[in-house]
Amino acid sequence: MPEYAVPTPKRRRGRPRAGEAGGRERIIAAAIDEFGELGYDGSTTRGIAARAGVDAALVHHYFGTKADLFAETIGAPMRPDVDIPALLEGSVDGMGERVVRYVLEAWEKPETRKRGILLMRTGLGNRLTTPLLAGFLQRELFARIAARLDTPDAELRASLVASQVAGLLIARYLLQLPALADASVEDLVARVGPTVQSYLTD
Amino acid sequence: MPEYAVPTPKRRRGRPRAGEAGGRERIIAAAIDEFGELGYDGSTTRGIAARAGVDAALVHHYFGTKADLFAETIGAPMRPDVDIPALLEGSVDGMGERVVRYVLEAWEKPETRKRGILLMRTGLGNRLTTPLLAGFLQRELFARIAARLDTPDAELRASLVASQVAGLLIARYLLQLPALADASVEDLVARVGPTVQSYLTD
Numbered sequence A, B: 001m002p003e004y005a006v007p008t009p010k011r012r013r014g015r016p017r018a019g020e021a022g023g024r025e026r027i028i029a030a031a032i033d034e035f036g037e038l039g040y041d042g043s044t045t046r047g048i049a050a051r052a053g054v055d056a057a058l059v060h061h062y063f064g065t066k067a068d069l070f071a072e073t074i075g076a077p078m079r080p081d082v083d084i085p086a087l088l089e090g091s092v093d094g095m096g097e098r099v100v101r102y103v104l105e106a107w108e109k110p111e112t113r114k115r116g117i118l119l120m121r122t123g124l125g126n127r128l129t130t131p132l133l134a135g136f137l138q139r140e141l142f143a144r145i146a147a148r149l150d151t152p153d154a155e156l157r158a159s160l161v162a163s164q165v166a167g168l169l170i171a172r173y174l175l176q177l178p179a180l181a182d183a184s185v186e187d188l189v190a191r192v193g194p195t196v197q198s199y200l201t202d
Helices: A023-042 A045-052 A056-063 A066-075 A080-088 A095-108 A110-125 A130-148 A154-174 A178-182 A185-201 B023-042 B045-052 B056-063 B066-075 B080-088 B095-108 B110-125 B130-148 B154-174 B178-182 B185-201
Strands: none
Touching (some): A023 A045, A023 A056, A023 A066, A023 B023, A045 A056, A056 A066, A066 A110, A066 A130, A080 A095, A095 A110, A110 A154, A110 B110, A154 B154, A154 B185, A178 B154, B023 B045, B023 B110, B056 B066, B066 B130, B080 B095, B095 B110, B110 B130, B130 B154, B154 B178
16 A cells, blocks of 8 residues: 555554644554454444544545445554565475464464454454455455466365465364464464475465 | 254145245245345344245244354254264274264265355354354264364364365365365375365374
8 A cells, every 4th residue: 555655653542633744654553443343334534533533524535435445454463565475485395394384473463363263263254255365365465375386276275275374274263173273373384384384285 | 953843845836834844944945045245234033034035933943043043054964963973983093084084074064065155154253153163063063073083182083174264165165275175085195085084183
């Protein structure tokens, strides 16, 4: 979102004016909270504006419709445009472990985990938002991984990687299956990394 | 649910009386539709009763609260008490492919797929229903798989199997990632079966 890039906002009270630095970020943070608590259908741009302490008109001005705003929030906790290329640098060998370690270490951070859980819940919980989540994953993640693989079935391989990574996040952080929730990052990297590697290169 | 077991209902019009064969099944089918269309928060036992053509009191009589009814619907499309033991019979070798083939072949049936998608959406989309889904999976699936493995980390292994199988279903049928949605069952069994097998036995 380079055209709107602003410095990290200072925490402050009061109602930001249109165009004030930080308004955009506060709206995205408010949207993540609202979608997470109320689901997509229960959320409104008016409610999101109230949480952010801005006028609803400002939300529309920055983001357009509720669907546009949701699409924007999906990317907010991550910087795939920065992180993914770094992750895919270097040898294809070991990429499986790097991918699993990167994702788990990101989700171990409370703020990323909170946002990730809320967005995955919202993205999977509603038939309108699922294609938005799928489109984001396709565009930002699989397309980048597939481009790194030089095989005719690169897209299928990248999608299988996604299926295992998404399943791991859901099982550990949403379903909180006890054995997976209790396992260390290192143990999971050692067990799941080779799976992801085999999808990439076997 | 042995205490309520009734013969398969004949399709018929009209409002079943309490205790009439088929009322219970109609309520579960109606609940799956309601949860799938409106989400957990948007669904009511009154609305479910109306879809089933029965009194709301009958829904409460059979199932208790909305949460109880949701927990009941999770199991409805499957018969894990019958299917899972059959799947786990025979050698541990090849069990990975058998599990993947069983799940995919089940979800290729339109009625199972429809119910499975709706229940997964509802189960993951709401923080109240997620533990109900996790509990069902734990009790009916992982516990059975773990019991079949004779290792100290059996529960973690069974949970990793679940993470890959759930991720595959979500990526193929909910997110409908193109490469995964277009792949044949045979291709996916050949690619994902070895992963599941490695979680079970490596």
